[in-house]
Amino acid sequence: MKTSTSKSKRQIFKACTNCKYLVGRDVTKCPNCGNESFTDDWKGVILIIDPEKSSVSKHLNIKKEGKYALQLGV
Secondary structure, three states: OOOOOOOOOOOOEEEEOOOOEEEEOOOOOOOOOOOOOEEOOEEEEEEEOOOOOOHHHHHOOOOOOEEEEEEEOO
């Protein structure tokens, strides 16, 4: 018997629909961009520690350290 994937389980984080910043379930306003719209439908995580030195953050236009979803609407 197969176990269900994370789609059926409640995720710990939700993603901002504007900047993909991951926040806790109780957050109502994105601390990164101020957006108030979030989704549970996201996949993959990227952790940015030092956006000034990170080539990945430059490529993704991320200016603030934190956790980000790689993909929304999966």
